[in-house]
Amino acid sequence: MEIRIGIANTGRELNFETSEPADAVKKSVATALDAGATHVSFTDSKGNSYIVPTTGIAYIELGTEESRRVGFVA
Numbered sequence: 001m002e003i004r005i006g007i008a009n010t011g012r013e014l015n016f017e018t019s020e021p022a023d024a025v026k027k028s029v030a031t032a033l034d035a036g037a038t039h040v041s042f043t044d045s046k047g048n049s050y051i052v053p054t055t056g057i058a059y060i061e062l063g064t065e066e067s068r069r070v071g072f073v074a
Helices: 022-035
Strands: 002-007 013-017 039-043 049-053 057-062
Touching (some): 013 049, 022 057
Antiparallel strands (some): 002 013, 002 057, 039 049
């Protein structure tokens, strides 16, 4: 699943692929925001870790979990 995170006062966004389900990502972000945590962390499909400050999150876009189709559709 692809995740795009917009960070306030920054012209670029953080974009990466993760193997975590969308519900788990939503729950971890919501829990961090509700608890007043200073940051939320993510791990991509290659094993890289990202730590994002919660005060700087402008938006989070979660892609679909289904794999891309190959071939032609009639």
